[in-house]
Amino acid sequence: xxxxxxxxxxxxxxxxxxxxxxxxxxxxxxxxxxxxxxxxxxxxxxxxxxxxxxxxxxxxxxxxxxxxxxxxxxxxxxxxxxxxxxxxxxxxxxxxxxxxxxxxxxxxxxxxxxxxxxxxxxxxxxxxxxxxxxxxxxxxxxxxxxxxxxxxxxxxxxxxxxxxxxxxxxxxxxxxxxxxxxxxxxxxxxxxxxxxxxxxxxxxxxxxxxxxxxxxxxxxxxxxxxxxxxxxxxxxxxxxxxxxxxxxxxxxxxxxxxxxxxxxxxxxxxxxxxxxxxxxxxxxxxxxxxxxxxxxxxxxxxxxxxxxxxxxxxxxxxxxxxxxxxxxxxxxxxxxxxxxxxxxxxxxxxxxxxxxxxxxxxxxxxxxxxxxxxxxxxxxxxxxxxx
Numbered sequence: 001x002x003x004x005x006x007x008x009x010x011x012x013x014x015x016x017x018x019x020x021x022x023x024x025x026x027x028x029x030x031x032x033x034x035x036x037x038x039x040x041x042x043x044x045x046x047x048x049x050x051x052x053x054x055x056x057x058x059x060x061x062x063x064x065x066x067x068x069x070x071x072x073x074x075x076x077x078x079x080x081x082x083x084x085x086x087x088x089x090x091x092x093x094x095x096x097x098x099x100x101x102x103x104x105x106x107x108x109x110x111x112x113x114x115x116x117x118x119x120x121x122x123x124x125x126x127x128x129x130x131x132x133x134x135x136x137x138x139x140x141x142x143x144x145x146x147x148x149x150x151x152x153x154x155x156x157x158x159x160x161x162x163x164x165x166x167x168x169x170x171x172x173x174x175x176x177x178x179x180x181x182x183x184x185x186x187x188x189x190x191x192x193x194x195x196x197x198x199x200x201x202x203x204x205x206x207x208x209x210x211x212x213x214x215x216x217x218x219x220x221x222x223x224x225x226x227x228x229x230x231x232x233x234x235x236x237x238x239x240x241x242x243x244x245x246x247x248x249x250x251x252x253x254x255x256x257x258x259x260x261x262x263x264x265x266x267x268x269x270x271x272x273x274x275x276x277x278x279x280x281x282x283x284x285x286x287x288x289x290x291x292x293x294x295x296x297x298x299x300x301x302x303x304x305x306x307x308x309x310x311x312x313x314x315x316x317x318x319x320x321x322x323x324x325x326x327x328x329x330x331x332x333x334x335x336x337x338x339x340x341x342x343x344x345x346x347x348x349x350x351x352x353x354x355x356x357x358x359x360x361x362x363x364x365x366x367x368x369x370x371x372x373x374x375x376x377x378x379x380x381x382x383x384x385x386x387x
Contacts (some may be wrong), residue, residue, distance in 0.1 A: 067129065068092050071122075072136030072162070073099025073115060074106050076177050080136050080162050081112040083169055091169070095130060098122065122148040127156045138160040140178075171341060171354035173363065175323050183323070188363035198367065203303050209297035218290050221252055221282065228278040231257030234291060242331045247300040249308060250291040254279030254313035286381050291333050304370040305333030306358040317351050324355055330362050335359035337369075340376035 011276055068084065070077045077097055084092045094113040099105055101118040109115055125133075133152055137144055149159050163178040173183075183189065222233040235253040238246050260273040277285065282288035295301040301308065305329040309317070318324045338357035345354055361369065 006137060007307055038120040041293060061083040066092050066131040067095045067135055068132050068312050069095055069125065069130045070097045070113075070134045070136050070162075070374075071119070072138060073097055073103065073109060073349075074138045075135070076138050076162050078106045078109055078112075079137035079174070079177075080134050080165055081109070083166055086170070092132070095352055119145040119148060123151045125152060125155075125157065130157060132158040132160060133162055133177055134162055134165045147162055167207070169339070171360055172353075173359040175321070175352070175356055175359065177382070186363070191365060195365075195367070199302065199370070200299070202367070202370075203296050207293045211293040211297070214293075217287070218252075221278070221287055224278050225276075229276045238311060240311055240314045240328065241300055241308055242328060244325075244328050246311060247295070247308075249301075252279075252282055252291060254282050254288045286335075289334055296334065300332075301333040302333045304335060304337075304361075305330045305375050306361070307339060307354075308332035313351075317348065320348060322357060323353050323359065324351075326362065327355065327358050330365070335373060337373055340373055340380060 048130050068080075070080050077099075081094050081097075084094055095187040096113045097109055097115045098119060099115055099117055105115060133149070135144070135149075151311075152160050161182070163174050163182055166172070166174045166177075225233040231253055233253060235251050235255075236248045237251070239249045241247045254276060255272070256276060279288065292301060296303060314324075336358065337360060338354035342350075342354055345351065361373075
């Protein structure tokens with residue numbers, strides 16, 4: 001829901017601003033100044049988004065939350081129910097769980113809604129009571145009540161898989177539960193050559209312009225890094241890029257020189273003692289990433305994509321996390337969907353969570369999504385919410 005409201009805000013802001021500007025241009029009314037244009041660009045989206053929130057809260061037809069029935073009684077059913085609690089506006093209300101006649105029930109499941117056993121009465125559901133049925137089965141396919149589900153669909157009740165529901169409402173793909181067929185048979189994961197060309201043109205133009213604009217800032221921080229601690233200003237490190245090709249990433253050095261000389265490759269921690277004073281500031285504002293504009297211009301990276309990882313960690317994580325190698329189908333980015341949606345991570349568990357967001361980006365990649373991620377990245381930098 002947060003993503004939906006954000007997209008609505010961007011669209012309405014742009015539309016209202018362009019409408020006001022068009023009126024000013026066509027009529028030639030010089031009394032309509034830019035302050036009024038700015039006000040129009042802010043008031044209209046605020047009213048629309050406010051209406052969306054209030055309509056959902058008070059159950060206005062077309063905006064009222066959906067009643068969910070979750071089929072399953074295991075951890076996946078609990079994951080679906082938990083996901084409904086994270087929504088800014090209650091888009092879904094869990095009315096109950098229908099678990100198999102036999103088997104264990106996940107702890108805390110009954111805290112969300114009543115739990116029923118067996119699928120015998122499933123086809124008697126009314127579309128006035130339940131709007132959507134989410135399939136959170138983890139048992140064998142033969143236990144799925146296919147005929148009952150088809151009858152529900154004929155009644156107008158939506159039937160959706162748990163992985164699809166989680167992806168749609170959270171902006172990430174639940175790799176622990178998704179079946180391989182759901183990846184290669186689903187919509188998405190298909191990029192046209194034209195989009196690849198447009199993305200590359202945008203990368204080169206934007207990176208070149210930003211490099212020129214930030215050159216004085218980079219020169220300043222190059223001096224500050226040298227003054228803050230012994231060692232070079234720039235730091236080069238091998239990373240894994242698109243299709244598994246290795247390249248040297250360029251960053252401002254934010255740690256003491258030879259930080260891994262004795263420990264070897266280790267995860268960087270949030271309050272890592274190896275980080276220098278100026279390095280801490282650069283990481284929070286993402287200034288340490290600016291030299292990577294050179295990597296973008298070279299074609300080794302893109303503005304938006306999964307963050308490139310070190311070879312030793314790629315080898316380790318590919319063995320323990322399903323589908324981890326799929327990150328390499330996309331060109332790595334300066335920023336990514338995982339970076340703006342997930343807190344800074346420094347463990348294998350964090351890598352799993354970030355992979356869910358990376359796969360969502362790869363599946364739904366578009367120019368609009370890239371611009372949305374860039375806008376959110378600017379917000380992170382301005383609010384000092386970096387690493």
